[in-house]
Amino acid sequence: MRIKIYDGAESIGGTKIYAEENNEGVFLDFGVNFEKMNLYFKHYLRRRAVRGIYDAIILDILPKIRIYRSDLIPHDLSISNFERINPKGVLVSHAHLDHFGEIGNIRFDVHIGGSPLTLLLIKAMQDCNHSSLIGDAIYSSLRKPKDDPRILNAKNRSVGVRHLLLTEQPDEKIIQFLCTIPSPTKKDEYEENFKIGDIGTLPFEISAHPVDHSIYGACGYKLQGDTTIAYTGDIRLHGESGNDTEEFAKRARDASVLIIEGTRLSRETHDYITxxxxxxxxxxxxxxxxxxxxxxxxxxxxxxxxxxxxxxxxxxxxxxxxxxxxxxxxxxxxxxxxxxxxxxxxxxxxxxxxxxxxxxxxxxxxxxxxxxxxxxxxxxxxxxxxxxxxxxxxxxxxxxxxxxxxxxxxxxxxxxxxxxxxxxxxxxxxxxxxxxxxxxxxxxxEKGYHASGHASPEDIRKIIEIVDPDKIIPVHTLNPQWFKQEFGKAAEIIKNGQEISF
Ligand SMILES: [Zn+2]
Structure with missing residues (x-):
């Protein structure tokens, strides 16, 4: 197995981890890197939708790989030297934009996987937000150059739909919600192309396990190939379902590689507010x-x-x-x-x-x-x-x-x-x-009015001790060195763009 981190190793969010074996792979999250975005954009200053992925590529907000929708590539952007990979899907850990917000740019034959709740929330957010490239993970207006091939206008009524792969069989009502959209003009085409399946069709043997975070539906994943890896997504132990996180750690005991978040390792105050x-x-x-x-x-x-x-x-x-x-x-x-x-x-x-x-x-x-x-x-x-x-x-x-x-x-x-x-x-x-x-x-x-969505350093240590992996790969953190200090050689710091093979 080969794991490459395209983004999110050295920042909080923007996670894009690729796991591959026999030339087929899956992404673990494909989120917006707000740190990079905020360098160039703010509320009123946005990436130009009519330029497709152009702005994000030129500004190094998106990695240069050949996985993007052809209708988002304007004529003045050459992708011939972009890295070729073969992802079959993106597994989303939870419905926060820094974990799923860039999926809308990826070709529609790359499916989106997640818990029924996560996919439900992602779709609901999409339904009631003005369309922009960020967040259009499940369906999106297709674009087409008009007179100037550099300018990509939205085609009327034409919508691309991504197949949904669920971690478990959902209730009928959830399917009902997922299979239709509020737009009267795009509804028919959406319903025609809507397809739902399960994560069993993706490469690796994949299992999903609920974890606790500040949004419902969050889960961690275990991927079993010639190596078994576990990915936490964002986690905490001090919320309503903190036990779930601990249960995930126990289930991940057979994983030799643990990819784990470290959001709170860089903050000075480590107060414990539940x-x-x-x-x-x-x-x-x-x-x-x-x-x-x-x-x-x-x-x-x-x-x-x-x-x-x-x-x-x-x-x-x-x-x-x-x-x-x-x-x-x-x-x-x-x-x-x-x-x-x-x-x-x-x-x-x-x-x-x-x-x-x-x-x-x-x-x-x-x-x-x-x-x-x-x-x-x-x-x-x-x-x-x-x-x-x-x-x-x-x-x-x-x-x-x-x-x-x-x-x-x-x-x-x-x-x-x-x-x-x-x-x-x-x-x-x-x-x-x-x-x-x-x-x-x-x-x-003022302390006490907010509890973090992320685990404290003590809890991160506790989770790692339960999993007891051979290798620990930190992501979603500004302080990967913490893992080196705490766990020595077992911690493997992989920077953005770097990879590791087992
Ligand atoms: Zn999150």
Whole structure:
């Protein structure tokens, strides 16, 4: 077996690991490398869709390999010297963009594999986001040069569909959700080309095992060829399903190679805050509040939302996009939609197609809440809003309240600037802020309002000790040396573009 890491060895995210034997292989994740992306792009500055993969190739955001869709290769990009490999599929560990977001660029005969929940979430995110090349993992508008062969326009009604390979047999309702899309113009072609199978058709003997992370559906993989390797994806032990991660480690005992994440090995503070701690902290804040409360956490962190629904005596207001995600989850038997959940009715122009679809599927009028309703009884509501939802406050016009920041700390200057903007919105409406504050010109994060999606160094050590592999290959980390210090020769640091054979 040969393992080559194309990306994600020296960064947090952007993982693209290739395992190959007898000239056939699979990718373990194929995510967006946000560190590289952020060098050149920001919110309003994006890769140009009409140039296909051109921008990403020239800027070294995507590796130079011959696996990309021909309709995304403009005439002025030569791929003749790109490396030839033969992947049959991409196994996705979980539905975070830094693990699956670049799959949409790959040829459609390369399938996508994952747990039913992961594929369901990826599709739901795609359904309700504006189409861009990032994130179009399951289906995508095909492109065609018009007059100028360097410019690739989207062909009307023409959609490419990637076959789904599931780690286990899904319920009928999940298949129902996966096999149709909200776009009336592309629906027929999508349904015609939709195909579902299982990961058994991929090279290697593959088994998938659920692990705990900050999104539902995460799993680790074991690939058995002439060598057995295990890949963790992103993991933690301190969440709701921490036991799953430990169980995965036990199942991986026969693996001689362990590819493992090390997100938290580079941070100075190693405080151990669990999801339970966060839950209690937020409960206290809500109980003590008399005005509007906003809790800001990643909208894909459904475990956090579930906790919020459990502890909140108030109704929890989510956005329409979140409602779409919850509708998808409902198909998988996870019902967070028919609790004390309301959907914010934003003031906007025309309705998008996925909202029409959602209206058809759930009785949304019954759970819609208007800005006026919230303005008149702010003490009845908790809003699950974040920075991008702040303009809604202009319509709600709250007179003070509590804002709880319950998400990751800023990692770079650009993200810090976002907090200045957020701070300005909150002070404009006299909110008391928990979770972060500004001291002088500096941004300080208050501990206890957020638990990491990743394992602490102690837990990483524990997981490795359970698996007890011959070789440890660190990925998803800024501090691979930690593994050398802890495990000596067993740790093998493979840099981006390097490979190892067994
Ligand atoms: Zn993740």
């Amino acid at each position: 999801e339970k701690d966060v839950k209690e902290k937020i409960r206290k804040e809500i109980d003590g509040a008399h005005a509007l409360v906003i809790v800001d956490f990643s909208s894909r962190n459904f475990e956090r939302l579930k906790e919020l629904l459990e502890i909140s005596p108030r109704e929890v207001v989510i956005t329409e996009k979140d409602a779409y995600m919850l509708y998808a989850l409902q198909q998988a038997g996870i019902d967070l939609l028919s609790k004390n959940t309301r959907v914010y009715r934003a003031l906007r122009g025309k309705k998008e197609k996925w909202i029409d679809y959602l209206v058809d599927m759930i009785n949304i009028d019954e759970i819609y809440v208007t800005p006026e309703e919230i303005r008149n009884n702010p003490e009845n509501f908790v809003l699950a809003f974040s920075l991008t939802d702040m303009p809604n406050l202009l319509d709600i016009r709250p007179k003070g309240g509590t804002y709880i920041y319950s998400s990751t700390e800023a990692l770079n200057e650009e993200q810090e600037l976002d907090f200045v903007t957020l701070y300005n919105w909150l002070t404009k409406f006299n909110f008391q802020i928990r979770g972060f504050f500004r001291k002088g010109g500096e941004l300080v994060f």
